[in-house]
Amino acid sequence: MYAREIEGKELNFQVSGMLWNRSLVMRDIETETLWSHLLGRGMRGELEGVELEMLPASMTTWGEWRARHPDTTLLAMSRTTDRYDEGAWKSPHKFVYGIPLGPGLPSPAVGLRKLQNDTVVMVKLAEATLVVAHEKEGGSVKAFDAKVDGKTLTFSASGERRMTDSSTSSEWDVVTGEALSGPLKGKSLKEIPGTVSFLKAWNAFYPDDEVVNE
Amino acid sequence: MKYPQFFALLLLSGSLYADDFNPRQVVKPFEPIMAPEITTAKNSAKWVNDDELVLGVTVANESRAYPINQLTKPTREIINDTLGDQPIAATW
Numbered sequence: 001m002y003a004r005e006i007e008g009k010e011l012n013f014q015v016s017g018m019l020w021n022r023s024l025v026m027r028d029i030e031t032e033t034l035w036s037h038l039l040g041r042g043m044r045g046e047l048e049g050v051e052l053e054m055l056p057a058s059m060t061t062w063g064e065w066r067a068r069h070p071d072t073t074l075l076a077m078s079r080t081t082d083r084y085d086e087g088a089w090k091s092p093h094k095f096v097y098g099i100p101l102g103p104g105l106p107s108p109a110v111g112l113r114k115l116q117n118d119t120v121v122m123v124k125l126a127e128a129t130l131v132v133a134h135e136k137e138g139g140s141v142k143a144f145d146a147k148v149d150g151k152t153l154t155f156s157a158s159g160e161r162r163m164t165d166s167s168t169s170s171e172w173d174v175v176t177g178e179a180l181s182g183p184l185k186g187k188s189l190k191e192i193p194g195t196v197s198f199l200k201a202w203n204a205f206y207p208d209d210e211v212v213n214e
Numbered sequence: 215m216k217y218p219q220f221f222a223l224l225l226l227s228g229s230l231y232a233d234d235f236n237p238r239q240v241v242k243p244f245e246p247i248m249a250p251e252i253t254t255a256k257n258s259a260k261w262v263n264d265d266e267l268v269l270g271v272t273v274a275n276e277s278r279a280y281p282i283n284q285l286t287k288p289t290r291e292i293i294n295d296t297l298g299d300q301p302i303a304a305t306w
Binding site: 003004005013014015016017019029037043055056057058059061062065066070074076078080081083084085196 | 253254262263266268287306
């Protein structure tokens, strides 16, 4: 999910019909720049080197999304397939939740199988520590900066839709990143945008980055 | 696999290097999708079931869901939309 605006100019993207590293190449019709869909970066043309801003999006079920966002609207186009229901979690080894932190920064990823087993996974990097959390009922995955008020917390799963930090034993909502009880009640974790991707495509783009799978 | 037929073409085409931008035209370009039809949660029954996966996004307190089953086809990979006055590209 990207913001499609560069310096106040709106871009409209089309599927270019090209593939690069097993992944879609987009073209904007305003400047005809070719963009990597996975990197969100202009690869050839006037906007080469420009990065699109990634927006936080969650992959979840419609039932869960609507329960959390009663006023939501939705896309109303005909279905092109019917295979993406909760069953997509039946092949979790094919997917990762990838978190590109930005130019010059690492792009860690966590395998969905790992998330399915552990639900809460800590990702420690030199630059930051992330907590990646999976909510089983809706199938959503979110990544958050584990730092709160300058202190890096370590989280572990503590029941449905909840995780607990080891420093204060506060209880946090794994979907919203809010502390619901304990000394840190009312604090919120900062969400880091990420994306569900095919493991093979992710490895092709980020061969040097870690995929947490064990 | 989203497009096994495309992967097969790529695999036949030899090694891939992430540093080189060497895209291959595998099909002709598709018309961009702009200003798509949007409906409310109340009218969702025809478009999505509770157990289907969606890509959900919130911008400026406005939320919208993009059912993955509506986005799964090369022609539907990118939806140019506007949410909370922000132009967005829904894609995954």
